[in-house]
Amino acid sequence: MAIPSYATRGERLWHYVFLGLCALIFLFLVGPLLVIIPLSFNAEPYFTFSEAMLRLDPAGYSLRWYEDFFTSSEWLGAIKNSFIIGIASTLLATVLGTLAALGLSSRHMPARGAIMALLISPMIVPLIISAAAMFFFFSKVNLAQTYPGVILAHTALGIPFVVITVTATLSSFDTTLIRAAHSLGANPARTFFKVVLPLVTPGVVSGALFAFITSFDEVVVVLFIAGPEQRTMPIQMWSGIREQISPTILAVATLLVLLSMLLLTTLELLRRRGERLRGVSPG
Amino acid sequence: MSQSPSDTLTTADGVPLKVSLRRAVRRSKFKALLLVSPLLAFLIIAFVMPILDMLWRSVDNPEVSTRLSRTVEALEGWDGESLPGEPVFAALVADLREGQEARDLGLLSSRLNYEKSGMRSAISRTARRLGNLEPPYREALIEINDSWGELSTWKLIERESSPYTLSYYLAAMDRQLSPEGEIVKVPDYLEIHVALFWRTFWMSAVITGLTLLLGYPIAYLLANLPLRHSNLLMILVLLPFWTSLLVRTTTWIAILQSQGVLNDMMVAIGVIADEARWQMIHNKTGTIVAMTHILLPFMILPLYSVMKTIPPSYMRAARSLGGKPILSFRRVYFPLTIPGIAAGGILVFILAIGYYITPALVGGQSGRFITNYIAYHMQTSLNWGLAAAIASILLLVVIVFYLVFNRLIGVDKVKLG
Numbered sequence: 011m012a013i014p015s016y017a018t019r020g021e022r023l024w025h026y027v028f029l030g031l032c033a034l035i036f037l038f039l040v041g042p043l044l045v046i047i048p049l050s051f052n053a054e055p056y057f058t059f060s061e062a063m064l065r066l067d068p069a070g071y072s073l074r075w076y077e078d079f080f081t082s083s084e085w086l087g088a089i090k091n092s093f094i095i096g097i098a099s100t101l102l103a104t105v106l107g108t109l110a111a112l113g114l115s116s117r118h119m120p121a122r123g124a125i126m127a128l129l130i131s132p133m134i135v136p137l138i139i140s141a142a143a144m145f146f147f148f149s150k151v152n153l154a155q156t157y158p159g160v161i162l163a164h165t166a167l168g169i170p171f172v173v174i175t176v177t178a179t180l181s182s183f184d185t186t187l188i189r190a191a192h193s194l195g196a197n198p199a200r201t202f203f204k205v206v207l208p209l210v211t212p213g214v215v216s217g218a219l220f221a222f223i224t225s226f227d228e229v230v231v232v233l234f235i236a237g238p239e240q241r242t243m244p245i246q247m248w249s250g251i252r253e254q255i256s257p258t259i260l261a262v263a264t265l266l267v268l269l270s271m272l273l274l275t276t277l278e279l280l281r282r283r284g285e286r287l288r289g290v291s292p293g
Numbered sequence: 294m295s296q297s298p299s300d301t302l303t304t305a306d307g308v309p310l311k312v313s314l315r316r317a318v319r320r321s322k323f324k325a326l327l328l329v330s331p332l333l334a335f336l337i338i339a340f341v342m343p344i345l346d347m348l349w350r351s352v353d354n355p356e357v358s359t360r361l362s363r364t365v366e367a368l369e370g371w372d373g374e375s376l377p378g379e380p381v382f383a384a385l386v387a388d389l390r391e392g393q394e395a396r397d398l399g400l401l402s403s404r405l406n407y408e409k410s411g412m413r414s415a416i417s418r419t420a421r422r423l424g425n426l427e428p429p430y431r432e433a434l435i436e437i438n439d440s441w442g443e444l445s446t447w448k449l450i451e452r453e454s455s456p457y458t459l460s461y462y463l464a465a466m467d468r469q470l471s472p473e474g475e476i477v478k479v480p481d482y483l484e485i486h487v488a489l490f491w492r493t494f495w496m497s498a499v500i501t502g503l504t505l506l507l508g509y510p511i512a513y514l515l516a517n518l519p520l521r522h523s524n525l526l527m528i529l530v531l532l533p534f535w536t537s538l539l540v541r542t543t544t545w546i547a548i549l550q551s552q553g554v555l556n557d558m559m560v561a562i563g564v565i566a567d568e569a570r571w572q573m574i575h576n577k578t579g580t581i582v583a584m585t586h587i588l589l590p591f592m593i594l595p596l597y598s599v600m601k602t603i604p605p606s607y608m609r610a611a612r613s614l615g616g617k618p619i620l621s622f623r624r625v626y627f628p629l630t631i632p633g634i635a636a637g638g639i640l641v642f643i644l645a646i647g648y649y650i651t652p653a654l655v656g657g658q659s660g661r662f663i664t665n666y667i668a669y670h671m672q673t674s675l676n677w678g679l680a681a682a683i684a685s686i687l688l689l690v691v692i693v694f695y696l697v698f699n700r701l702i703g704v705d706k707v708k709l710g
Contacts, residue, residue: 014609021618032514035507039589040529042544043536045554049547057547058557106332113328118321125329127699132340134695136647138664139347139684140340142671146350146681147343166340169332227537229650234671247539251546251654260547263540270535274528 043267050075050260057257075261085262088246095157095242096225099164103221106165107172108214114173115180126173133170140167141234148235155237163231168221175220179213179284212284216277223273344688351681354458356404357450360397361388365454368447377447382430385441386423393420407676408460408469409449415440445472461682486666486683493663496581497645501592503585504641505634508592512633515593516600534590542654545583549573549655575657583655588644592637595702599633632702639698643691663687 013025053072054060062070079085113119114126132140144163145154153159187209191201229244236242243262250259302310358365363384371377392398398420405412415438426433435442452474453460463469463476467484471477478484511530515523533541548554556570565571573579603626611621649664656662663683670680 014612016612024618028510029514032510035511036526036529038507038586039511039533042541042548042586043533045548046540046544049554056552057550058552058554106335110329110332113325116321116325116328118318119325119329120322123699125333127695128341129332129336131695132336134643134691135344136649136664136687136691138647138649138667139688139691140343142667142680142684143343143347144339145671146677147346150346162339166336169336173332223535227539229539244537244539247537247543248650248654251539251543259543263537263543266537266540267532270532270537274531274535278528 046260047264047267050257050264052257052260055256057260075256075258078256078258079261079265082258084241085243085246085258088241088243091240092226092243095160095164095240096222098157098161099168099225100218100222102161102165103168103172104214104218107169107217107221108176111173111176111180114177115183129173130170132166137167137228137230141231144231145234154235155239157240160232160236160240160242163235164225164228165221167228167231168224171220171224172214172217175217176210176213179210183209209284209287212280212287216280219273219277223270347681348685350678351461351685352457352459353678354404354453354456354460356401357453358456360392360401361385361450361454363388364450368451368454371447371451373444373448373451376431376442376444379429379431381447382434382441383428385434386426386430389416389420390423393423403675405449405453407464407679408453409440409445411440412446412449414438415446448472448474458678461678462686464679465682465686486663489661489663489666490686492661493646496577496660496662497642500581500584500588500645501638501642503581504589504592505638507585508589508596508637509630509634512593512596512600515597516603517605530590530593533586534594538587538650541587542583542651545579545586545655546574549579549582574655575660577656577660579655579657580652580660580662583651584645584648587651588641591640591644595636595640596630596633599630599636603629636698636702639694639701643694643698646687647691 013022017025048063049057049059051071051073052060052063053070053074054062060070064070110129114122119125140163144159148154148159148163153162183206187205188201191205192198196204227244228242229248232240232242232245233248236245247259247262250256250262304310304313364381367381367384368377371381389398392401398416402413402416405416419434419437419441422437440446449472452470460470464479465486467479467487468476469479515526515530518526546553550556551570551572551574553574555573556565559565560567560570573582607625607629608621611625612618616624646662647664648662649668652660652662653665653668656665664687667680667684667687670676670683
């Protein structure tokens with residue numbers, strides 16, 4: 011976005027004003043996430059910077075909320091639940107979603123638009139509506155307040171993400187590669203494992219990551235259909251925020267921000283790998 | 294076998310090519326459907342059936358017709374002008390005795406209480422004294438509770454004997470049926486839902502407008518920077534997108550609350566006095582700020598993908614033809630970005646009207662959405678029929694916008710990250 015040489019003085023001025031505005035908006039986007047990180051090291055049980063913290067006095071900082079987090083059986087139990095539910099529902103959603111994406115990207119798929127709209131709908135229907143509906147239905151069939159119930163619900167919510175990412179990957183998949191592999195003497199199994207799978211895997215993995223984070227971050231459905239046994243991390247945070255007793259949730263929040271940074275990096279690497287394998291662009 | 298050239302083409306084993314092609318297409322159609330079917334079956338069981346069940350629940354009205362079946366039968370042919378006769382009261386006593394034994398009068402009494410206040414206590418008081426009740430039941434019941442002597446009670450029972458009802462939808466629209474069967478407004482102190490629907494819609498519109506206002510410049514910048522820089526800045530957009538919703542809501546609580554970071558800062562630099570701290574949370578401001586922040590990436594990403602496709606030469610051409618910057622932008626660039634604005638706008642609006650967590654945590658009393666009332670009726674008032682009706686109305690609105698979105702952009706064009 012260089013300034014063109016014919017720009018007038020007013021335009022130059024506007025250019026810098028525009029950049030300044032953009033910087034402010036970026037601050038609005040990321041600032042809140044950065045504020046929470048130092049706050050989580052607060053030695054006092056407050057949600058704001060203490061004077062000692064502002065003086066950069068080491069006594070103003072402590073790891074007590076992290077210690078609190080890692081020694082609390084409630085939080086650790088919640089993490090365990092989140093991982094159990096997240097991993098199980100991700101596996102289910104990925105297997106079902108990938109199979110469906112393979113079918114959907116076939117040229118002869120009948121009623122593709124309608125089916126696609128149905129498969130995406132769990133992402134569009136407001137969570138509170140899905141949660142209420144699942145609560146009514148799952149209580150009838152004795153799935154409410156059970157692990158399988160929560161896992162099934164999260165699988166349904168994660169499916170659209172898998173379907174979208176995998177169909178996107180498949181649509182850019184060059185089918186002549188399969189014919190090339192065949193003509194070079196590879197049998198179907200070898201073609202699948204040596205040619206198709208490596209090209210499709212990045213898409214499947216990023217779909218799975220989306221599904222996992224959806225489950226890992228989901229509050230509303232768990233709030234309605236889970237019992238105390240299935241208490242997950244977001245539920246623990248939800249009640250922590252409502253009661254606002256201790257900044258432990260700030261420590262948790264910081265850890266989650268780090269987790270999302272990790273996820274984002276992984277996804278970016280996957281995307282680049284996918285592009286490199288397909289020879290689209292050098293990244 | 295002699296073949297003239299006009300004969301249809303055949304494959305090597307003598308099948309006409311057309312038939313063979315049709316067979317191959319059919320086979321590949323079948324294969325595609327087979328691949329999709331496990332997921333379709335799964336979603337129908339785990340998602341579509343629950344939604345249908347909820348829709349059904351919003352009109353389902355089993356309480357009176359099953360629990361008071363004898364009374365309803367005895368009421369048949371009642372003129373509706375005067376109190377029903379002794380047989381009807383006797384049937385009611387029999388029904389209530391049975392219900393008392395099965396201990397399931399609770400649902401019936403709450404169902405009738407939604408329509409006419411006082412019915413809950415009328416039923417529970419009557420049920421408690423059923424043991425030593427002697428005929429004539431008519432006088433005995435009226436003595437226990439006046440409600441049994443009111444014409445409106447019997448009209449209500451007669452009306453609610455139908456297995457389906459629209460009264461939950463009426464309640465969701467702050468309406469009810471009067472004893473005469475006309476649709477009237479509920480008393481003022483019960484009027485909540487319509488106002489909340491409107492508030493949800495206009496606040497979502499404000500949030501959508503704000504995300505557009507903030508998202509447009511960012512998307513423009515990202516689309517026009519060289520890829521090296523824009524990839525880096527894109528991370529600043531994607532990081533909040535990937536961060537837990539609860540984390541982002543928590544940060545806004547920490548920043549906006551009256552003892553929070555922003556107020557402390559303002560007091561410290563002397564903009565506001567310590568006792569006049571801004572009230573920015575647990576009200577509309579809190580909901581709007583936090584939700585604008587949370588939904589901003591959903592506006593930026595579709596805008597960006599549209600702006601990316603606009604060649605920079607268009608603006609240069611407009612300028613070289615003598616267009617002033619503002620004019621060229623308005624007449625050339627802006628119209629080209631309208632598909633992105635539509636996509637982002639509808640997406641943000643759909644997501645906003647269905648938000649529950651953020652308004653519940655930072656909205657306080659005045660920043661609440663209709664979704665919070667669905668949760669209230671599900672968990673606190675336990676009026677599930679009403680919760681289902683409100684949810685169904687909201688679902689209808691979302692589906693309408695979703696169809697528009699699908700028409701304009703196509704769901705399969707949705708890109709993530």
